[in-house]
Amino acid sequence: MPAExxxxxxxxxxxxxxxxxxxxxxxxxxxxxxxxxxxxxxxLDVAPGExxxxxGPSGCGKxxxxxxxxxxxxxTAGHVDLAGHPVDGPTRDLxxxxxxxxxxxxxxxxxxxxxxxxxxxxxxKASRKRAEDxxxxxxxxxxxxxxxxxxxxxxxxxxxxxRALVHNPAFLLMDEPFGALDAMTREAMNIELLRIxxxxxxxxxxxxxxxxxxxxxxxxxxxxxPRPGRIAxxxxxxxxxxxxxxxxxxPEFGTxxxxxxxxxxxxxxxx
Amino acid sequence: xxxTQADFAAEQSPEAQAPTSEALPQATAARRPWREHPLLSxxxxxxxxxxxxxxxRIFEVPKIVFPPPSxxxxxxxxxxxxxxxxxxxxxxFYEIIAGFFLGAIAGxxxxxxxxxxxxxxxxxxxxxIALQAMPxxxxxxxxxxxxxxxxxxxxxxTATIAFFPLLANTxxxxxxxxxxQIDMLKACTATDxxxxxxxxxxxxxxxxxxxxxxPSSSR
Numbered sequence: 001m002p003a004e005x006x007x008x009x010x011x012x013x014x015x016x017x018x019x020x021x022x023x024x025x026x027x028x029x030x031x032x033x034x035x036x037x038x039x040x041x042x043x044l045d046v047a048p049g050e051x052x053x054x055x056g057p058s059g060c061g062k063x064x065x066x067x068x069x070x071x072x073x074x075x076t077a078g079h080v081d082l083a084g085h086p087v088d089g090p091t092r093d094l095x096x097x098x099x100x101x102x103x104x105x106x107x108x109x110x111x112x113x114x115x116x117x118x119x120x121x122x123x124x125k126a127s128r129k130r131a132e133d134x135x136x137x138x139x140x141x142x143x144x145x146x147x148x149x150x151x152x153x154x155x156x157x158x159x160x161x162x163r164a165l166v167h168n169p170a171f172l173l174m175d176e177p178f179g180a181l182d183a184m185t186r187e188a189m190n191i192e193l194l195r196i197x198x199x200x201x202x203x204x205x206x207x208x209x210x211x212x213x214x215x216x217x218x219x220x221x222x223x224x225x226p227r228p229g230r231i232a233x234x235x236x237x238x239x240x241x242x243x244x245x246x247x248x249x250x251p252e253f254g255t256x257x258x259x260x261x262x263x264x265x266x267x268x269x270x271x
Numbered sequence: 272x273x274x275t276q277a278d279f280a281a282e283q284s285p286e287a288q289a290p291t292s293e294a295l296p297q298a299t300a301a302r303r304p305w306r307e308h309p310l311l312s313x314x315x316x317x318x319x320x321x322x323x324x325x326x327x328r329i330f331e332v333p334k335i336v337f338p339p340p341s342x343x344x345x346x347x348x349x350x351x352x353x354x355x356x357x358x359x360x361x362x363x364f365y366e367i368i369a370g371f372f373l374g375a376i377a378g379x380x381x382x383x384x385x386x387x388x389x390x391x392x393x394x395x396x397x398x399x400i401a402l403q404a405m406p407x408x409x410x411x412x413x414x415x416x417x418x419x420x421x422x423x424x425x426x427x428x429t430a431t432i433a434f435f436p437l438l439a440n441t442x443x444x445x446x447x448x449x450x451x452q453i454d455m456l457k458a459c460t461a462t463d464x465x466x467x468x469x470x471x472x473x474x475x476x477x478x479x480x481x482x483x484x485x486p487s488s489s490r
Binding site for chain 1: 449454455456457459
């Protein structure tokens with residue numbers, strides 16, 4: 001993989017990136033173990049409409065990076081721009097999906113999906129229509145008036161994704177959204193997410209600890225290594241689209257997976 | 272006798288028994304131990320009343336010292352029929368309701384203030400706990416001096432009793448909202464008020480009404 005050459009060409013093409021991260025540092029100060037350097041010199045541009053996955057072992061700061069991008073965490077140093085504006089708090093044009101569905105149990109499915117629209121005081125009728133459309137898209141139209149407790153984990157996670165999309169954000173951040181799902185459901189959700197990405201023309205940044213998932217979904221995979229969390233490599237994935245489950249078994253797919261895994265093998269040897 | 276027979280029959284091998292669907296519930300009913308009977312506790316009450324009545328009569332205790340249950344029942348009946356109890360009952364009822372609502376309003380609103388503001392917690396919560404540690408009965412005479420013998424002193428005392436559990440439950444309830452739910456709302460640009468209304472308050476309601484956690488039992 002001539003990764004350097006590819007990322008160089010990518011830089012040229014990303015004239016006006018949606019996300020521009022440069023020299024980002026994040027240091028947590030804890031009482032007992034001193035300062036923890038969670039992110040170290042993160043540089044990353046994401047073009048509009050791009051699907052970028054971030055992969056790495058636990059503790060490599062990938063969730064921290066997402067939280068900083070979402071405006072939920074303050075950065076220690078560096079620059080984070082979203083659509084040309086520095087991030088200094090949550091922005092309206094952003095959808096966030098968590099590892100757990102994080103639904104409000106006292107609200108029905110459709111009322112959960114409506115939460116961002118209500119918070120942002122968007123037109124109620126239009127938003128409700130969109131919420132219904134999104135639920136139909138993920139096959140949950142029949143469950144709109146049920147409560148989250150009546151749904152399975154995979155269904156709840158789909159509701160969480162609909163909620164992240166209801167206010168039509170240009171930018172979708174997903175923090176290990178399928179980590180808690182079984183392998184079968186996870187594959188189906190990956191296919192569904194690619195369809196949503198195509199339909200909604202959103203820019204997606206997805207964090208995962210699954211290397212195959214990272215390769216399968218992404219146009220670019222950001223490989224992060226821990227202590228301190230930094231970007232080890234950014235790999236362009238040149239697999240054809242639309243992607244199919246059968247691709248998991250192709251030699252090309254295996255090449256990408258191995259190229260990424262190498263980073264973590266060497267990491268382990270260092271330990 | 273019939274119970275032991277049923278027990279014995281039930282212990283036979285299932286093939287030999289081949290119980291029909293009608294026979295099965297009967298067998299389980301017969302086998303239910305007496306200690307699970309629903310009238311057990313009322314029966315104990317009855318036994319204690321009879322014991323009390325018998326002891327008072329046998330030892331000829333004067334009514335004025337320790338009246339038997341029969342005398343109590345007669346007095347209760349007379350009081351209700353003569354119309355003596357009703358107005359007093361209504362007054363006490365009013366004192367309880369008014370006192371509870373006063374205490375609840377104060378407890379919940381102060382609980383919201385402390386639950387949402389760490390500054391307020393540091394500032395006033397220690398004093399509220401200190402006041403709570405004081406037995407209400409001990410300050411009752413002072414309440415009477417301050418507010419007189421009328422309704423007010425009783426309402427105030429009731430309010431102080433209702434106040435603390437509701438305050439503590441409100442604080443615990445408001446703090447019980449999972450961080451992810453709050454982050455989710457923050458990420459879509461919710462204001463503090465929206466987070467309070469959409470997550471913190473609904474999370475706190477079961478705590479306020481039921482008080483499932485330890486502070487409620489500290490009364």
